[in-house]
Amino acid sequence: MNIFSGNDTIAAIATPVGTGGIGIIRISGSDSQGVIEKIFTSCLNDQNLPELQANRIYYGWVHDNFQPIDEAVLLCFRSPNSFTGEDVFEIQCHGGINIVQKILKLCLENGARLAGPGEFSGRAFMNGKLDLSKAEAVLDLIHARTDRFSQASALNLSGRLAGKINSLRTELLNLLSIITAAIDFPEEVDEPGYSRIQQRMEVLVNEIDSILAGSVSSNLMRHGVKAVIAGKPNAGKSSLFNALLDMQRAIVTEIPGTTRDIIQESVDINGIPLILTDTAGLRDLDSNSQQNYIESLGINLTKEALETSDIIIYLYDLTLGMTCEDDKVLESLKNRKNILKVGSKLDIAWDITHEDPVIKVSAKNKTGLTELKEAILTIVLSNKETDSEFCTNLRQQECLQRSREFLTKAIDGCKNKDPQDLISIDLKSALISLGEITGEVVSDEIINNIFSNFCIGK
Ligand SMILES: Nc1nc2c(ncn2[C@@H]2O[C@H](COP(=O)(O)OP(=O)(O)O)[C@@H](O)[C@H]2O)c(=O)[nH]1
Ligand SMILES: [Mg+2]
Numbered sequence: 001m002n003i004f005s006g007n008d009t010i011a012a013i014a015t016p017v018g019t020g021g022i023g024i025i026r027i028s029g030s031d032s033q034g035v036i037e038k039i040f041t042s043c044l045n046d047q048n049l050p051e052l053q054a055n056r057i058y059y060g061w062v063h064d065n066f067q068p069i070d071e072a073v074l075l076c077f078r079s080p081n082s083f084t085g086e087d088v089f090e091i092q093c094h095g096g097i098n099i100v101q102k103i104l105k106l107c108l109e110n111g112a113r114l115a116g117p118g119e120f121s122g123r124a125f126m127n128g129k130l131d132l133s134k135a136e137a138v139l140d141l142i143h144a145r146t147d148r149f150s151q152a153s154a155l156n157l158s159g160r161l162a163g164k165i166n167s168l169r170t171e172l173l174n175l176l177s178i179i180t181a182a183i184d185f186p187e188e189v190d191e192p193g194y195s196r197i198q199q200r201m202e203v204l205v206n207e208i209d210s211i212l213a214g215s216v217s218s219n220l221m222r223h224g225v226k227a228v229i230a231g232k233p234n235a236g237k238s239s240l241f242n243a244l245l246d247m248q249r250a251i252v253t254e255i256p257g258t259t260r261d262i263i264q265e266s267v268d269i270n271g272i273p274l275i276l277t278d279t280a281g282l283r284d285l286d287s288n289s290q291q292n293y294i295e296s297l298g299i300n301l302t303k304e305a306l307e308t309s310d311i312i313i314y315l316y317d318l319t320l321g322m323t324c325e326d327d328k329v330l331e332s333l334k335n336r337k338n339i340l341k342v343g344s345k346l347d348i349a350w351d352i353t354h355e356d357p358v359i360k361v362s363a364k365n366k367t368g369l370t371e372l373k374e375a376i377l378t379i380v381l382s383n384k385e386t387d388s389e390f391c392t393n394l395r396q397q398e399c400l401q402r403s404r405e406f407l408t409k410a411i412d413g414c415k416n417k418d419p420q421d422l423i424s425i426d427l428k429s430a431l432i433s434l435g436e437i438t439g440e441v442v443s444d445e446i447i448n449n450i451f452s453n454f455c456i457g458k
Contacts, residue, residue, distance in 0.1 A: 002444040004122030004451060007086060009035055011112035012120070012457035013100045020095035025103050026457060027091075028084045028120055031111055036089050038110040039063060039103075040074055052089075054078035062091060062103050069106065070099050084120050085127025118454030125439060125447065132439030132450065133162045136393055139454060140222070148271025149221040152391035161211075161390055165437050168207055172431045175200055179424045191420055198414035201407050201427075208404045214388025215397050217272075217381070222393065224266065224273030225380050228305045231315035232325055233257050233281030236344035239363035240315060241265075241278035244372075250278045257281065257291070260298035262305055269373045272380060277305050282329050311379055312339045313372070318349035318360060338379050342372060395446075396437050403433035 009029030015022070027035055033052060041049055042060040052058065058074040075090040082088035093099055108114060121138065124130040130138075137156035144150035156162075175197060182191040229237045233256035241250050241263070250263050263278040280298030306312060312333065316326045333339060343352070346362040359375055361368030392400070410426035435441035 002126070003116065003448050004119060004126050007123075009112045010115035010119055011035070011104060011107035012115040013104050014090070014457040015095065015100065017097060018095075019097060022092045023095040023100035023103075025091045025093070025100060025107060026088065026115075026120060027107055027112055028082070028086045028088045028115075028123065029112070030086065032087045032089050035107050035111045036074065039069075039106045040072070040091070041066070044068055052076045054081060062093060062106065064106055069102055070094055072103075080127065080129075083129065084123040085129045086123060115456060116452075117456050118451030118458060119456075121454050121458055122447065122451035125451070131162050132442060132447075133165065133396065133437055134159065135439075135450060136396070137161075138458070139450075140391075140393070142455075142458070144221075145224070145266055145273040146221065146268045146271045149273075149391075152218070152221065156391060161392065161396070162438050164207075164211065164390065165434055168204060169431060169434050169440075171200070171204060172427060172434065176424060176427050176431065179420050179427070183421050183424065194414045194417055197420075197423070198411055201411050201414070204430075205404055205407050205411070208400050208407070210388055211390045211392065212388070212397060212400055212404075214390050215392060217388075218391045218393065218397075220272045220380060221391070224275045225311060225376070226275045226277070226309045227311040227313055227376060228277045228279060228302075228309040229313045229315055230279055230282060230302060230306060230329070231344075232317070232323070232329075233283055235281065235315045235317050236363055237281065237315050238263075238278050240313075240342075240344060240361060241276060243361075243363040243366055243369060244274075244276060256283075257295045260295055262298075262301045270377055272377070274376065277309070279305055283325065306333070306336075310338060311376060312336060313342055313376075314339055315342050315344050318343040318345055318352050321352075340372070340375055340379070342368075395450075399433050399436045403430045406430035406433065 007030045009027065009031040011025060011027045014024040014026040036052065037049060039062055040060055041063055042058065044061050044063060044066060050058070054076060056076050058076065060072065060074060062069040062072050070093040072091050072093040075092065077083070077088040079086050091103055093103055121130065121135050125132065125135055134157050137153045140153035141150055141157060144153055178192050179197065181189045229241055231237050234254065238250035238252045238259050242248050242252065245265050245267050249265055251258055257280070259278055260280050264275060266273045266275050279302035280295060282299060282302060285292040285296050285299070314330060316322055341358040343349070343358050343360045344363065346360045346367060347365045359368055359371050361372055406426045406429040410423045410430065413423040413426065432441050436446070439447070
């Protein structure tokens with residue numbers, strides 16, 4: 001069942017929990033005005049509320065039986081011209097944790113029900129205010145960690161992907177109608193030539209490929225890349241971690257074994273979130289002392305982080321050179337791809353051999369960081385498809401792939417001169433797969449799944 005098909009009145013806090021300039025409580029549904037009439041007044045003394053008109057803002061008080069709760073403004077939207085397509089009211093009150101919760105409670109006591117996650121957006125979709133690709137763009141926009149991803153999400157929200165998908169669907173529909181007309185009215189309409197329909201389908205496959213070309217960079221922008229900084233104690237891992245983040249996040253000392261826990265932060269490199277992990281230094285420990293016991297727990301965490309990382313930044317101290325302990329660790333990682341050997345403390349390493357092809361950095365002077373970031377980007381983007389103007393998520397990519405497979409089957413059908421009614425079946429399936437992207441044809445399960453990923457109040 002589709003959980004977003006109701007029109008009962010729902011309410012939720014739309015702003016993050018915490019103190020802020022304003023807090024917003026959103027109410028949507030057939031009886032939202034009824035709720036507002038019970039809890040909002042223009043003036044506490046003469047207890048009145050003017051006729052609430054669409055697209056107007058009202059100043060007044062939220063009250064509990066005319067006991068003042070907060071001074072607020074009320075935004076009024078009328079169906080169908082609102083975010084959900086229903087009557088929607090937004091109460092903008094002072095932004096305190098307690099006050100927004102109190103007003104929400106009042107709404108719930110006066111006829112509204114607490115909205116579930118994504119219920120406002122789900123209703124917007126059901127009421128034709130938002131297609132699925134735009135709803136997903138809203139979700140991306142909220143979670144975007146880089147400028148590049150938020151720009152791509154904003155473009156999808158403005159209809160870029162939906163527009164492209166709709167133009168592909170229109171072309172497919174035209175093709176289908178030519179074929180179907182000849183099947184249904186063989187006396188009047190000639191069957192279209194196989195090469196003609198094949199050509200048009202090939203153009204569609206190319207168009208789909210050009211959208212899919214951006215899959216890798218879309219997925220990278222969305223999920224980021226995990227890089228772990230590993231190496232012996234005192235190699236300068238925490239210093240490099242701080243330098244890459246451009247903040248003092250991890251403790252740095254000259255005492256070996258300072259970092260015992262895993263510390264993770266995200267940093268933007270060319271629009272891709274790099275999820276960077278600082279780790280405990282790798283060394284063999286005598287496990288008798290308590291100090292060593294704690295450090296050994298950190299080393300185990302380091303090993304786990306190494307296993308799940310996409311990239312390993314293996315750091316060694318240039319003033320000491322690669323030691324046999326470093327060799328031992330690197331030997332244990334020899335089956336791993338994407339290891340960047342990085343030399344640290346370049347500022348005090350006087351006589352290093354420059355034939356060594358490793359990247360050399362100084363966290364102290366912030367040199368070599370650009371080269372390191374470039375090396376990370378090269379790994380991330382190596383042997384990947386070229387960029388595309390379209391940003392897609394995994395679900396959309398799967399729909400495009402499926403549509404492409406049906407089109408390829410139909411093209412094979414043309415080459416074999418299969419009966420055109422058989423070819424039209426594959427074309428219909430290709431059309432359905434494309435329709436799933438914007439939500440023209442989509443199961444309740446998918447809708448419930450997408451909107452449930454939204455937060456409450458969205
Ligand atoms: N001169 C210099 N010292 C550094 C540099 N990076 C780290 N250090 C020093 O090396 C010691 C260990 O650094 P730290 O980042 O805690 O190493 P970790 O144990 O690998 O995390 C500290 O005394 C740092 O000040 C660097 O780029 N230049
Ligand atoms: Mg450290």
